[in-house]
Amino acid sequence: MLRWDLTASGVRLSNGSTSVSFVAPDWQPTAVSHALPRHVNAVTAGTVSRLQLPATTGRLTTADGTPRAVSAGQSLGAGTHYLTVGIETSRTAMRTDGCGTKQLARTTEAALETTIAFDGPARIRPLGTDLCIDFDQQSTVTVGVSHEHTIPEHTITVTPTPEGIATALSHLAAGMATTGPERSHPAWRHHPPLVEIGSQIDVPAAIQSRTPQIGIEVKLPPDTEYLYVVAPLAYYLGAQVTVENRTTPVLVAPDADVDYAFSSLPAFQHEVASLVRRCFFVDCLLRDDTEQLPPHHSSLLTEWGLSSNELSEAPPATRLAATLSIPHEAIAPHLPEWYLATYVDADPTHVRSFPFLLDSMSLVYLPAASAFDGKELIRRSLDDFYRAGPQAASVDVLMPELQSGYLHGWLASGTPIDVFKLSHAAYENRLKYGHRDGESLTVDVVLNDDEMEAEHDEVAAIYRERAADLAIDLTVHNSLKCKELAAVFETPTDFVHYIGHCDVDGLRCPDGNLSIATLDEIQARTFFLNACGSYHEGVSLVEKGSVAGAVTLTKVLNDQAATVGTAFARLLINGYDFERAMQLARRRIMMGKDYAVVGDGTYVLSAAEERPPAVVWIEKRGDRFDVTYEAHAAWANGATYPNPRDASETNFYGSKPTYSLSKAELQAFLESHDLPVIFDGDFTWTTDLIEKL
Known part of the structure; x- marks a missing residue:
């Protein structure tokens, strides 16, 4: 819940671990006296002689709705004015520097639309990276904010x-x-x-x-x-x-x-x-x-x-x-x-x-696909190495005709590769969970086959490592029976990482198989069913309450499943949406097309330290390296981020600036970023690539 607090320097809006401050040292609380032109989630009012806003631009309207540009040193006459700005909130968390010392760090969250109503005369001027409203005398202002992901009222x-x-x-x-x-x-x-x-x-x-x-x-x-x-x-x-x-x-x-x-x-x-x-x-x-x-x-x-x-x-x-x-x-x-x-x-x-x-600014195309010829894949005959026996559930997949887009969703019949399989239920479930700023994550890791213990241990270690930053409540389960596994999915939790087997009858347990279709209501927000042929069980999870999850389309090799599972966990917990995390994780194996996402593939499980997180593409060109920086997110269309090589410039999300760096410059760049890297086609992380170079 958004909450206003009086501070020594003015007022602060907070919601758990996110906050935004408005500087007004002489702020005196008062009753709300202005009617704001739009619905707001939180409103406060006070008398001030000066109000400083953490924004660089905005839009003015008068009481009759006439728009006015905001310009430096602008003087406003008598009458009611409305200044609307977009303000980015911040998350405060503990991070560890290169020497192992924990330090407080602020990271960008989503934006708030903030409307300030006030009566002139007044003057608007830039003040560093802020906007400042000055009054000739103590005046009443009303401040209202709306979160950009507010659940619709109507x-x-x-x-x-x-x-x-x-x-x-x-x-x-x-x-x-x-x-x-x-x-x-x-x-x-x-x-x-x-x-x-x-x-x-x-x-x-x-x-x-x-x-x-x-x-x-x-x-x-x-x-x-x-x-x-x-x-x-x-x-x-x-x-x-x-x-x-x-x-x-x-x-x-x-x-x-x-x-x-x-x-x-x-x-x-x-x-x-x-x-x-x-x-x-x-x-x-x-x-x-x-x-x-x-x-x-x-x-x-x-x-x-x-x-x-x-x-x-x-x-x-x-x-x-x-x-x-x-x-x-x-x-x-x-x-x-x-x-x-x-x-x-x-x-x-x-x-x-x-x-x-x-809301995600998606382009819309008509679905077109052709039958998928299994002969195009490498023939696999070593069943002993797969996650399941010959009874593993599978699905007939299609080859989609993909158009312009970084990610691709499929709200149509059939199951194509290289897209996430959407359903309206995923969107309804997303509304049910709402916005979760400031809350800890609950993660359940389930190991239902001892032969896969290596993946289980590595995945659990990844979640524990991030727990210092994200307050993760981690529970590790072993050899759950059907009723016990059902309870994990039916109990409120943010993410279930299932490691085991899946047959045509459901997820395999020591006492039989659990079919998700037999459960009443799922309260696991998201999931990863890293088991052979788990697609149908994943679809059932979304239809019964989950927002998004990762699944397999057919049988998968044990070693390759472990490779994908650990890479996916690391990406997901570092703020990558489900579809992008799966796209990157499956680059680690030859049969990556066997993995897919169901539900809302743009969904993000946890806030990222770099929001949205980026991917770095590197190609060696003689004694130099071409470095391309790629940053995207569903909510970020139109926003900008600091140029990773020149902080005085910004780039639009979706642009791909490329730099030619020497080996020494590349080393310095990698040391200043903790991001996934595609180096000459292979997936790794900046920290790992530094050692290879």
């Missing part, structure tokens, strides 16, 4: 028809905090309202009032496939979605002379994805908080003949028109890699999942 009900789906998509942008360029920063994007299927359309008045009315409309054929594909564009632009008797879609904004014709499917899905990325990127360049971008980014608007000063305050339709004026070949090479692509079939009930997909 639910839209629609019919399972093209008209119903169009209505839902038209209102999901109600979760946006602004229609300005700042919407490209995650702090300004809140979770869209939920969607349910019913016999009639019902949009709550609160959602209707928050839905942008900006004069942009996308007109589509009455086809669910077109509607699903256009969802990310409609959401980001705040466009109204309508269906009518037409054969091809069109995007219109009459006030800006936009009349943009799309192609029909399947080309339509690529055109939409391209336009989403272009509009998003132009907004990123227009934000005030991106002044420290590398030179090749900061000069782009000028190269394209656009005025940053004019466009940053322009209506959304004008910015759309300006984006469309940029030749595709001019902007495409500069676009950061997009984080998530989801493949969704035309089932009308899938509209319930779109608030979650769009």
